[in-house]
Amino acid sequence: MKSLGKFGGFGGIFVPETLMPALEELENAFLKFKKDKKFNSELNELLKKYAGRPTPLSFCENLSKKLGCKIYLKREDLLHTGAHKINNALGQALLAKYIGKNRLIAETGAGQHGVAAAAAGAKLNFQTDVYMGTKDIERQKLNVLRMKLLGANVKPVDSGSKTLKDAINEALRDWTANVTNTHYLLGSVLGPHPYPSMIKFFQSVIGKETKKQILEAEGRFPDLIVACVGGGSNAIGIFNEFINDKKVKLVGVEAGGAGIESGKHASRFNDKKLGRIGIIHGTKTFVLQDKYGQIHNTYSVAAGLDYCAVGPEHSILRQMKRVHYTYATDKEAIEAFKILSKEEGIIPALESAHAVAHVIKIAKTMKKDDIIVINISGRGDKDLDQIGEIIT
Numbered sequence: 001m002k003s004l005g006k007f008g009g010f011g012g013i014f015v016p017e018t019l020m021p022a023l024e025e026l027e028n029a030f031l032k033f034k035k036d037k038k039f040n041s042e043l044n045e046l047l048k049k050y051a052g053r054p055t056p057l058s059f060c061e062n063l064s065k066k067l068g069c070k071i072y073l074k075r076e077d078l079l080h081t082g083a084h085k086i087n088n089a090l091g092q093a094l095l096a097k098y099i100g101k102n103r104l105i106a107e108t109g110a111g112q113h114g115v116a117a118a119a120a121g122a123k124l125n126f127q128t129d130v131y132m133g134t135k136d137i138e139r140q141k142l143n144v145l146r147m148k149l150l151g152a153n154v155k156p157v158d159s160g161s162k163t164l165k166d167a168i169n170e171a172l173r174d175w176t177a178n179v180t181n182t183h184y185l186l187g188s189v190l191g192p193h194p195y196p197s198m199i200k201f202f203q204s205v206i207g208k209e210t211k212k213q214i215l216e217a218e219g220r221f222p223d224l225i226v227a228c229v230g231g232g233s234n235a236i237g238i239f240n241e242f243i244n245d246k247k248v249k250l251v252g253v254e255a256g257g258a259g260i261e262s263g264k265h266a267s268r269f270n271d272k273k274l275g276r277i278g279i280i281h282g283t284k285t286f287v288l289q290d291k292y293g294q295i296h297n298t299y300s301v302a303a304g305l306d307y308c309a310v311g312p313e314h315s316i317l318r319q320m321k322r323v324h325y326t327y328a329t330d331k332e333a334i335e336a337f338k339i340l341s342k343e344e345g346i347i348p349a350l351e352s353a354h355a356v357a358h359v360i361k362i363a364k365t366m367k368k369d370d371i372i373v374i375n376i377s378g379r380g381d382k383d384l385d386q387i388g389e390i391i392t
């Protein structure tokens, strides 16, 4: 490998020997094609004509008035398949095609990444198999149907907690057995090198557009950018372009679930007892674990934030104090979901509503001309059944 994929003391490559050739092949291809003209123009064409990029940066007149500072939304909710995940799915699928693979596998929890991978697989002519826990299959029937219509096989995983982490284990097992023709299309900035760097590359289009758009609208950079953090791909995607501009404050919002003290949450950084450094799914990072180092079962109203580990680069960004990581509870996110819908006519994903909730909380500490950009990672249509049950 050209790199060890380290982010300070985090990241790395913790995998069985049998996977090393595949990771090496992937790293080589990524390093080569990320600079390749033909690859990039083909990817840009897909992002533009298929996924719907660039997404707008929308000024929120009503919410700004209500909260007393200038609020803009980066509209990843308007993308094909409903969230930022399609940026990464198309990037990796195209890369897999360049390497010469004919099969994609993916893991999915809520089904959002599975749907994006299935769409990219259909568009670029792959056989696509998506691993999904049986508990999630039961909870996310609509996305299971979407994946099937898009031509993917949904492979049920009945082991462990029957959710996302078990689906990742199964996908890794499949990849080990089928590396010659198969690409593992991982969904967030997690896993062994080169995944965290590669997925950041595919998602950083969000921040690149935001930079241009805010300069056009305001003639300067924002004072604050806020994004929700599951694995951390939409957050790193919008943060990356601004990392070197120290005046731009960056805040990541984790799922506070029923509250940190309850233990029912997915806040790797804000629970001092359960959130500790560990190794999972090929990478070293902050992981929610019990005193024996066994994975602590996570919980959030937002399925996309409900994962026990966070991308390794976030761990170093936190250590360096470049990004501040906080959380919003289910209750705060649901309130924000309702407020944004009513004030601006935009129904955000419950995941993105966590970022909105943080802004509602801190707006009073901002000045009138301060500019905040919130990354709206996805749209809320997928959450309506769930919200209906909660608010009626």
Ligand SMILES: *Cc1c(COP(=O)(O)O)cnc(C)c1O
Pocket (backbone or CB within 6 Å): 083, 084, 085, 112, 113, 187, 188, 189, 228, 229, 230, 231, 232, 233, 234, 235, 304, 305, 349, 351, 352, 377, 378, 379
């Ligand atoms: C999957 C998902 C997330 C969480 O994933 P990240 O890698 O943290 O971005 C956030 N928002 C939406 C809408 C999602 O579908």
